[in-house]
Amino acid sequence: MNTTQFALPSNGIPTSQLDPYCDEALVEPWETYTVLQNLGSAVWLEKYGMFALTRYDSVIRALKDATAFSSASGVMMNDQMNKVLRGNTLCSDGEDHRRLRRITASPLAPATLNGLKSDITTKAEQIVDRLVAKGRFCAVTELATALPIDIVASAVGLPQEGRERMLVWAEQMYNCFGPLNDRARNAFPVLDEMMHYATTQALRGKLRPGGWAEAIIDAVDRGEADQSARPALMIDYIGPSLETTISAIGSGVWLFAKNPGEWLRVRDTPSCVPSAINEVLRMETPLQGYSRLVAQDYQMNEVTLPAGSRAIVFYGAANRDERKFSDPHRFDVTRNAVEQLAFGTGPHACIGLHLAKLEMTAIFRALATRVKRFHIEQELRNVNNTLRGFKKLIVAVER
Ligand code: HEM
Numbered sequence: 001m002n003t004t005q006f007a008l009p010s011n012g013i014p015t016s017q018l019d020p021y022c023d024e025a026l027v028e029p030w031e032t033y034t035v036l037q038n039l040g041s042a043v044w045l046e047k048y049g050m051f052a053l054t055r056y057d058s059v060i061r062a063l064k065d066a067t068a069f070s071s072a073s074g075v076m077m078n079d080q081m082n083k084v085l086r087g088n089t090l091c092s093d094g095e096d097h098r099r100l101r102r103i104t105a106s107p108l109a110p111a112t113l114n115g116l117k118s119d120i121t122t123k124a125e126q127i128v129d130r131l132v133a134k135g136r137f138c139a140v141t142e143l144a145t146a147l148p149i150d151i152v153a154s155a156v157g158l159p160q161e162g163r164e165r166m167l168v169w170a171e172q173m174y175n176c177f178g179p180l181n182d183r184a185r186n187a188f189p190v191l192d193e194m195m196h197y198a199t200t201q202a203l204r205g206k207l208r209p210g211g212w213a214e215a216i217i218d219a220v221d222r223g224e225a226d227q228s229a230r231p232a233l234m235i236d237y238i239g240p241s242l243e244t245t246i247s248a249i250g251s252g253v254w255l256f257a258k259n260p261g262e263w264l265r266v267r268d269t270p271s272c273v274p275s276a277i278n279e280v281l282r283m284e285t286p287l288q289g290y291s292r293l294v295a296q297d298y299q300m301n302e303v304t305l306p307a308g309s310r311a312i313v314f315y316g317a318a319n320r321d322e323r324k325f326s327d328p329h330r331f332d333v334t335r336n337a338v339e340q341l342a343f344g345t346g347p348h349a350c351i352g353l354h355l356a357k358l359e360m361t362a363i364f365r366a367l368a369t370r371v372k373r374f375h376i377e378q379e380l381r382n383v384n385n386t387l388r389g390f391k392k393l394i395v396a397v398e399r
Pocket of ligand 1: 063071075089090091101104108236237240241242244245248285286287290315341342343344345347348349350351352353355356
């Protein structure tokens, strides 16, 4: 199915000319999401020839029903990218998906990650001590990046020379995930570089023995996945393991700087850090949306989605749906937003969520005992088709 050529379905379906991928909407998507939510359970985006699912109820139904909402022909919003990334955990269905997920999810199970916990806590404290002593730092490039680069890149075990490119690759990969606009088109050459690396460098002998990437090769050698799937499976780690968590930590600092009262609550009651993290992820969902191919006619309340159409599943919109979260645009660390959908849900729910939460908890716990208040001196949003976060966020800290 060619995503971009699906004909407008029959009358009676809510349609919209809004563009959730223009610069303004990527920077500030909330109004667009509210309009789409009020139009219906599924809304046909005329510009893209795809449905938008923005209500919490619609998003959760699509994510839980992987038979009707298929990932095997890609979860991206353009055909070019859906052809590049095939046969990994993210872009597979049914038994294939379960088999691949057993391989990629195994080092990320909570029990296995326990071994990394004390290292993550110690490193987070060292990073925060050093930056707080400076009094002013970039919450993205200096704070949020340091821990994932140090811990996760080593755990994956890629050759050293590729690691510094991982951030650029991931950022541009998320542009390629969007509709085929200029942001996506300009990103494809960088994506080629990432695929080339995954094919030619992520090989036994070049990878750190015992690392997560080498475990993929072991599984391929045991016959648990095809040899041809190896590069795509490497992308399951190279793509989402760093930039998503970095965005989440940066956005967290931004939210706490903007809401000093909420930061005080975290400082007074450090046990509310896990709840505060869910609220950060709800408010500033790092991956705003992926898509699904509608595999069979599907009745989404009042709207019939025809088989063969594509639906964009907006996690970020669901997380701000007033039908689910009261006063959804208010940042409230006591809300306990455990039902936020930043990691998706259902069979494709994020395999890295425990790791990401471990890293975020370590950083915000370390900050809570050292920083009274953040003051934003400079901020620059990263305008990206899928990833929400900052390129730069200079903060001064009060101790
Ligand atoms: C704050 C950090 C993160 C966020 C917000 C995030 C978000 C997501 C989301 C929304 C999905 C669902 C995709 C779908 O519905 O099709 C997902 C899946 C996935 N994530 Fe994450 N992720 C994060 C961290 C990580 C990390 C650290 C890793 C790896 C080390 C990772 C690896 C994956 C993989 C492999 C999948 C595919 C799972 C499947 O299809 O079964 N993610 N992630």
